[in-house]
Amino acid sequence: MKEKITIPYIVGDGTGEDIWNASHEIFEEAVQKATKGEKGIEWVELHAGQKALDVTGELLPEKTIKTIEEYKVAIKGPLTTPVGGGFRSINVYLRQIFDLYVCMRPVRYFNGLPSPMKTPEKVNFIVFRENTEDLYRGIEWKEGTPEAQSLIQFLKDTMKTDLPESTGLGIKPISRAGTVRFARWVIDYAIKNKRRSVTVVHKGNIMKYTEGAFKEYAYEVAKGFPEEITFDADKGKIVFNDRIADNMFMQIILRPDEYDILLCPNLNGDYLSDACAALIGGLGVAPGANIGDRIAVFEPTHGSAPKYAGKDVINPTSFILSGAMLFHHIGLPGVSALIEKAVEKTIGDGIVTYDLARQLANVTPVKCSEFGKQVVKVL
Ligand code: NAP
Numbered sequence: 001m002k003e004k005i006t007i008p009y010i011v012g013d014g015t016g017e018d019i020w021n022a023s024h025e026i027f028e029e030a031v032q033k034a035t036k037g038e039k040g041i042e043w044v045e046l047h048a049g050q051k052a053l054d055v056t057g058e059l060l061p062e063k064t065i066k067t068i069e070e071y072k073v074a075i076k077g078p079l080t081t082p083v084g085g086g087f088r089s090i091n092v093y094l095r096q097i098f099d100l101y102v103c104m105r106p107v108r109y110f111n112g113l114p115s116p117m118k119t120p121e122k123v124n125f126i127v128f129r130e131n132t133e134d135l136y137r138g139i140e141w142k143e144g145t146p147e148a149q150s151l152i153q154f155l156k157d158t159m160k161t162d163l164p165e166s167t168g169l170g171i172k173p174i175s176r177a178g179t180v181r182f183a184r185w186v187i188d189y190a191i192k193n194k195r196r197s198v199t200v201v202h203k204g205n206i207m208k209y210t211e212g213a214f215k216e217y218a219y220e221v222a223k224g225f226p227e228e229i230t231f232d233a234d235k236g237k238i239v240f241n242d243r244i245a246d247n248m249f250m251q252i253i254l255r256p257d258e259y260d261i262l263l264c265p266n267l268n269g270d271y272l273s274d275a276c277a278a279l280i281g282g283l284g285v286a287p288g289a290n291i292g293d294r295i296a297v298f299e300p301t302h303g304s305a306p307k308y309a310g311k312d313v314i315n316p317t318s319f320i321l322s323g324a325m326l327f328h329h330i331g332l333p334g335v336s337a338l339i340e341k342a343v344e345k346t347i348g349d350g351i352v353t354y355d356l357a358r359q360l361a362n363v364t365p366v367k368c369s370e371f372g373k374q375v376v377k378v379l
Contacts, residue, residue, distance in 0.1 A: 002038065004040060005040070006044060007074070008043075010049075010076035012051070012079050013079050018312050025373075026339060026379065028041050030342070031221055031332070034334040036179070044059075078091075096132055096137075101181060102184070102290070103289070104184050105273040110280075111346045115281065123256045128186045129266055131176075133266055134174055140169060142168055148169050178259050187222060191225065199241050201262050203245045204265075205244055214265050235271070245272075283301055298325050315355050315356065324336040351374050
């Protein structure tokens with residue numbers, strides 16, 4: 001009898017269906033191969049977002065929450081969030097309700113990927129993004145509402161700060177507690193995985209009591225590891241430093257080899273991970289994980305790319321590599337390594353979807369599903 005590995009999954013909106021269809025066989029085949037047939041996957045489909053609304057009448061059904069709580073892991077495709085109005089992001093809500101405070105996004109060049117850089121092999125970062133605070137908390141009020149008017153009045157009367165009546169307002173909460181637990185998790189990861197450096201990415205020169213405080217709290221945590229961390233350049237220790245966010249965007253392009261782990265508040269991490277993905281071919285190859293103390297949800301960095309939905313052209317690599325991260329997380333590093341190797345071999349052989357093909361010379365793109373089939377063949 002095969003031992004079952006139960007994995008809840010959410011297909012997602014837009015191109016989610018294309019990506020899922022191209023990927024699940026890869027996961028099944030890799031588990032079969034790496035465990036010599038001793039284990040097999042039992043998939044449990046869950047709904048969230050627009051598809052959940054269509055199927056169940058709710059954006060995030062109770063069953064989805066309960067099942068993820070039961071199995072402690074899930075893999076999800078992208079979910080669409082309307083801009084400017086409509087419902088709030090279900091992606092962000094999932095991170096908040098499961099308290100998935102660490103977002104991990106590895107950005108590593110491998111052979112066959114296109115890159116705008118002269119020496120792309122120097123790109124090997126992990127962007128860690130705080131996942132529950134900052135402007136992403138979604139505390140904001142539309143211009144002209146009673147709430148916005150009341151806050152504008154309070155700021156005027158009590159804080160002696162005058163704002164035009166037509167102002168929309170948002171709050172940027174960054175707490176000591178939220179930053180400390182996040183920084184501790186990342187530093188612990190850096191130590192366990194023998195990484196070279198940790199760089200705090202902040203805009204503390206301008207936002208002194210939020211991003212500036214984020215930097216200070218992170219340094220306080222780092223000072224608690226004198227055996228492992230250096231603030232100068234002690235040999236054999238992890239270098240801990242910081243960069244102002246706008247400078248960091250330049251640094252990753254001009255001097256990527258000087259950076260290793262990037263420790264970011266929520267919004268900086270969001271921007272920076274897409275920019276880093278561009279160095280290795282784009283969002284089609286950028287995986288991610290949202291990790292808490294109890295639960296972890298794995299998902300690609302990209303969104304639902306609705307204009308490509310149902311066209312079978314999108315790159316499933318980001319989702320496939322997110323799956324590899326899931327298997328590593330649940331104690332199956334052999335499955336994870338097999339998936340990564342098969343993806344690298346496929347891309348290295350020039351079998352790529354449109355997004356990579358258009359950055360390479362003389363390459364004809366394959367469909368999303370064909371890419372998936374080829375990875376299964378390599379496995
Ligand atoms: P997006 O869906 O990430 O797409 C932006 C562009 O990135 C695409 O037009 C495409 O570029 C490229 N891209 C994205 N995924 C790709 C893939 N798998 N393979 C190849 N190229 C890929 O971002 P968006 O258009 O800003 O957002 C669309 C929706 O997704 C929004 O509702 C947003 O809120 C949501 N979103 C969800 C998540 C999530 O679920 N975690 C994350 C981000 C955004 P080209 O057009 O140049 O080919």
